[in-house]
Amino acid sequence: MPSRITDASVEAMLTREKALFLQRNPKSGTLADQSSKHWLRGVPMHWMVDWGTPFPLFIAKASGVDLTDADGNSYVDFCLGDTGAMFGHSPRALAETLRRASEDGFTTMLPSPDAPVVGELLAERFGLPFWQVTATASDANRSVLRWCRAITGRKKILIFNGCYHGAVDETFVSLANGRQIADPALIGEPRDLNELTKVVEFNDIAALEAALSPSDVACVLAEPVMTNIGMVLPDDGFLAALRAITRRTGTILVMDETHCMSSGPGGYSGASGLEPDAIVLGKPIAGGVPAAVYGFSDEIAQRIRAYLATRTPGHSGIGTTLSGSKLQLALMRTMLETYFTREAFAPLIELAKRLEKGIADVIIKYGAPWHVVRVGARVEFMCSPDRPRNGGEAARIIHQPVDMAIHHYLLNRGVVITPFHNMMLVCPATTKAHVESLIQGLDHCLAELV
Ligand SMILES: Cc1ncc(COP(=O)(O)O)c(C=O)c1O
Missing domain, CATH: 3.90.1150.10 (Aspartate Aminotransferase, domain 1)
Structure with a gap:
C-alpha cells in the first residue's frame, strides 16, 4: 500500500x-x-x-x-553543472592541460597538432569517421540540422514530444491534447515552427512510421533516452524500429548524446549497438569549458562533399569564430584520453x-x-x-x-x-x-x- x-x-x-x-x-x-x-x-x-x-x-x-x-x-x-562537469569540477588532468595551454595560445583560426589525434579518438570512441567542433551542444544541433536539410533537400525535422536539445528553435514544438503546437514560451520566434517540425511521442512506433512515411523529413533529432523531462527509457525494440524506419524513409538519424554520454565511453549508441548517421556530444566533452562536437558517417560525408561542390560561395550559417580552437582541442584530447575509457x-x-x-x-x-x-x-x-x-x-x-x-x-x-x-x-x-x-x-x- x-x-x-x-x-x-x-x-x-x-x-x-x-x-x-x-x-x-x-x-x-x-x-x-x-x-x-x-x-x-x-x-x-x-x-x-x-x-x-x-x-x-x-x-x-x-x-x-x-x-x-x-x-x-x-x-x-550530484548536479555537476547538469552534465557539463560530468567528470568532476576541474578534474586534475584537465586542470594540468589548461595550465599548459595557457602558455600556448587559445585561438588562432587554424588547426593545432591535436586535431588529428582528437579526430582519431572521437572516431574510435563513437564509431563515426567525420567530425566538426562547435562551441555548445545547441550549436552542434543547429549545425547538424542545416547539413541534414541541405543534403536531403527536405525542410522538416522530427522530434519527440517533451524533448530538449538546447536553444534550437525548431525543437520547441510539442503535443497538447494530441495536437501539435509551437511552444508559446519561446521568446521572439516570428515563424510558425509547426511548418518546420513534426513531433510524435517517444516509444510510439506507429506514429513515427506515419510521420516519416511521406519521406519529407530531413532528420530525426533524438536522445536515445529522454533525459530532460525526468528520464524516459526506450521500450525494448523502439530504437531498433527508429533505426529501421529512418533507413527505409531516407531520414537521417541524429542521436544527441549530450546527456547519454553517461552510458559509457561510446555513449548510449556505443553501449547499445545503435548505428546513428550522426551524433552530437556537448557539455562534458571539454570538461565543462565551452565545446561540443558532431560526428557523421561516411555516407553523410560524401553527400556533404557533393553538396559543397555545387554550393553558392558565401557564408554558410555553420560555424562560429571560437569553434575548433586550439584550447578546445587540447581539452577534448585530455578528456577523451583520460575519462572516455x-x-x-x-x-x-x-x-x-x-x-x-x-x-x-x-x-x-x-x-x-x-x-x-x-x-x-x-x-x-x-x-x-x-x-x-x-x-x-x-x-x-x-x-x-x-x-x-x-x-x-x-x-x-x-x-x-x-x-x-x-x-x-x-x-x-x-x-x-x-x-x-x-x-x-x-x-x-x-x-x-x-
Ligand atoms: C540533450 C541535450 N542536448 C543539447 C543541450 C544543449 O546544451 P547547451 O546548453 O550546452 O548548448 C542540452 C542541454 O541541456 C541537452 O540536454
Missing part, C-alpha cells in the same frame, strides 16, 4: 526549508542584491534564478564534487548502481509512490509510481512542488541534485560515503514527508 505525501506536508517542509535557506546564506543574499543592479534577473544567465530558492547560491569554489558557497557552506555536488567509466557505473539501489530501498521503506531509473552514471528518481513511456506522461509527473521541497531539504543539508528534476550524476571524485550521504538525506526527507 503506497504511503501518501500530502500537499500540507510538502508545503510545511518547503516553508521551513526556505526559512532555513535564508538563515544559512546571508552572503549569497547580499551578493544577489548587488547583482540585481546590473544583471537581468540578477544573474549572468537568466535561468540561474529558476532553481526556486529565495535567491541563487553564489558558488565560490568547485573542485571534484565539493562546492563551497559564498557563506562557506560545503556541498556534495572503459576503465574510467566502470567504477562510476558501479557507484551509480549503489545509488539507484539505495534510493529504491528508501522508496520501498516508506512506501513512497516513486520510482528510480539509471542510465550508466546518471540516476533519476521521479515522484510517481510508474515509469512514464513518453514525454506527455513524463510532463504530468515532473515539476511538482514535492521536487522543490526535496531540493531545498537536501541543499540545506549540503547535497546538490539537478534543479528542474531529480537527476544525480556520479563522477570520479564521488565516493561511497558521498552516495550514502545522499541516500540518507533522502531517507530523512521522506520520513518527514510521508
